[in-house]
Amino acid sequence: MQKVFLLFTFILLTASSASASLLDNKKTRQMKNDLDNARTAVRKAVNLAEDTDESRKRIKALQDSERTISKYFKDSLFRDNKDLRLVSLDLLKKQYDVFNDRLYLKMAIDTAAMARKGSQLLKEAESFDSLEVGKSYRKKHAEMLAPYHGNLLKAGIYFMAHENWAEAWDCLDLFLDSRKQPLFTDIELDNSNDDFAAFLAVMCGKNMDSLSIMMKYADEAINYTPRREYTLQLLAESWKLFTPQKMYEHYLQEGFKYYPYSTYFFPRLIDYYTTNGKNDEAMEYIDEAMEKDSLNQLFLLAKHSVLMSQKRYCEALKYGVTLLRDNPDQAIPNYNVGYIYYERGKDAMNQKNKSYRQKLKDAQEEYKKCLPYIERYKMLMPQERNRWYPILYDVYYNLNMGSKFESLQ
16 A cells, blocks of 8 residues: 555656646747747837837837846746846847937937836846856946946936935935946946935935935935035934934034034034033033134033033133123023122122121122123023022022012012
8 A cells, every 4th residue: 555655656746747847848938939029129129219100119029028028037947047137138228228319319208217217227237247147247238337327316316306205216326336236346437426426315315214225325425515514414313313322423523523613513512412411521522612713602602501510610600701791692691600690699608707797798799790690681581580580589688679679579
C-alpha cells in the first residue's frame, strides 16, 4: 500500500512539473511575441513630433507595448530579462522624446504627462542598472539620460506651482538622489541647482506635513543662501514640539550663527536656555552677541533679563538703566529697575547696627528711585495689576503719599 502511495505521489509531482514547464513555455512564447511587437513599435517610431494620424498611431503603439512589457516585470520568470528591460527603456525614451521635440518646436504639450514620463524613464534605468545584467550598460545609459536630468527639477517646480506636493517631491527626490545612484558613477551631473532643489524639497515636506521628507535634504537646503534664514526658521519650528528639543536647539544655534541680529533665533535661543534652567549657556550666547554689538537693544535686554533671573541685581540695574536711557518706554526694564530699587528699600529696613530713623531714611531714598519706574510700568501695562499694585501700595505707604495711596484702593 505504501509503495502505491509513493508511486501516486511521484506521478502527481511529475505531472505538476510538466504542467508548470508547459505553462512557462507558453509564457515564454507569448513574451517573445510581445517583445517582437515592441521592437517593431520602436523601429517605426519616427516623425512623432508631427501631429498627424500616423504619428498618433505610432505613439499609441509605443504606449500599448509599454503597458504590455511592464506586466512581465511582475513575473519572477522575466523580471531580470535583459531584452525586456532594454526594449522597455527604448519605449519610454521614444515617448519622452516626443515631448522634448514638440517643446523644442514650441508646440503645446501636456507638461504633467512629460514630467511623469521623464520620472518613469529614469526610475526604469536605475532599476535596470541595479540588476547584474544592467551594469554593462551603465555608462551608455548614464550618458543617454544626463541631458534629461535637469528636466526633473523643472518638473518639480511645475508640480509645486500647481500645489501637487507629492509629485513635486517625487521629481525633486529623484533629481537629488540620482547623483548618489551607481548609474551615474562614471558621469558628472550638473550640481549647480542642487541646493535650490533641496530647499524646494523641504517646502514640499512642509506642505505634506512630513518631517521625515523635510529632513531628507535639510542639510543641503541650508546651503541655499537666498532662503537660508527662512529654511532654518522652518526647521526650528518643525522640531519645536518634539521632546527632547535637541533638534530645535540645534537649528536655533545654526540660525544665530548665520543671523545673529535676527529677531527670531536669538530671543528663542535665550528663552530655550533660561526656560530649561541653563542660564550659563544663555549668557555665553549673550556675551558672544554683545561682542558683535554691545549697544544692540535686543542683546542688552537679554543680558539684563538673564542677570535678573540670576538675581545679580547690581549688574542687571546697570543694563536696565542703559536700555531705558535709549528707550524709556520699555515695560520689562522699567519693572525690573523699579523692582531692584524696591528690594533695596526693603533691605535697607533690615540693616543691623543702624537706628530706625536711619534705616527709614535709607529705605525711602531707594523707594523714591523705584517710584518713577513702577509708575511708568503701570502706565505701559495697566493690565498687569498683580505686578505693580503690591509695590506701589508699599512705596506710597512708606513715602507717606496719602493721596496716591488712596487712589490705589
